[in-house]
Amino acid sequence: DGGITQSPKYLFRKEGQNVTLSCEQNLNHDAMYWYRQDPGQGLRLIYYSQIVNDFQKGDIAEGYSVSREKKESFPLTVTSAQKNPTAFYLCASSIRGRNTEAFFGQGTRLTVV
Amino acid sequence: GENVEQHPSTLSVQEGDSAVIKCTYSDSASNYFPWYKQELGKRPQLIIDIRSNVGEKKDQRIAVTLNKTAKHFSLHITETQPEDSAVYFCAASTDNAGNMLTFGGGTRLMVKP
Numbered sequence: 001d002g003g004i005t006q007s008p009k010y011l012f013r014k015e016g017q018n019v020t021l022s023c024e025q026n027l028n029h030d031a032m033y034w035y036r037q038d039p040g041q042g043l044r045l046i047y048y049s050q051i052v053n054d055f056q057k058g059d060i061a062e063g064y065s066v067s068r069e070k071k072e073s074f075p076l077t078v079t080s081a082q083k084n085p086t087a088f089y090l091c092a093s094s095i096r097g098r099n100t101e102a103f104f105g106q107g108t109r110l111t112v113v
Numbered sequence: 114g115e116n117v118e119q120h121p122s123t124l125s126v127q128e129g130d131s132a133v134i135k136c137t138y139s140d141s142a143s144n145y146f147p148w149y150k151q152e153l154g155k156r157p158q159l160i161i162d163i164r165s166n167v168g169e170k171k172d173q174r175i176a177v178t179l180n181k182t183a184k185h186f187s188l189h190i191t192e193t194q195p196e197d198s199a200v201y202f203c204a205a206s207t208d209n210a211g212n213m214l215t216f217g218g219g220t221r222l223m224v225k226p
Contacts, residue, residue: 033213040122042202042216043157058213059114090156099145099164099206102214104156 003027006105023091030096032074115140119217136203143205
């Protein structure tokens with residue numbers, strides 16, 4: 001289903017805890033992205049990676065961290081430093097270096113309780 | 114950096130009518146403009162895209178127009194159907210940014226039967 005998988009679909013976190021969102025793709029894409037979606041707003045870029053072992057901050061990177069140890073995987077950690085972490089998180093991947101279609105995962109809805 | 118504005122934020126039309134969604138962008142170097150459709154609870158999916166070397170592109174009931182001079186582009190949906198109801202996002206990117214998309218705030222389209 002789409003070639004890019006996010007897990008879990010729903011996630012609850014207590015304040016002060018770090019949590020990691022999983023994103024895996026089997027599309028052989030070099031580039032991967034994390035976006036945050038809040039109600040009534042567009043998608044805002046958190047981090048992106050164009051190649052293994054390299055990643056760059058997006059527009060709203062504060063309070064988040066990522067790693068890119070494998071081409072297929074781009075996990076996002078929401079740290080306790082993120083002031084307002086409750087949101088819908090979308091992972092995407094695409095062919096590197098060219099403007100082509102970005103394929104999205106089904107998203108993870110994170111709620112801080 | 115790039116800034117993309119999208120209007121209107123909500124749009125209600127009668128089934129069979131046309132719908133138009135407009136976006137403006139700030140970076141004159143942007144050369145790729147995709148449109149994504151996100152149905153309730155689902156992932157965004159590409160429905161049409163246009164590159165800066167063309168002014169219009171059509172795919173059945175949907176079309177996109179681009180005015181590079183004015184830095185705006187629009188999505189046109191004709192003969193709307195209830196299944197067109199969704200949130201639509203425009204986006205822009207440049208070759209220099211690879212496929213790092215900057216999204217508009219989204220338009221919630223409601224097609225009334």
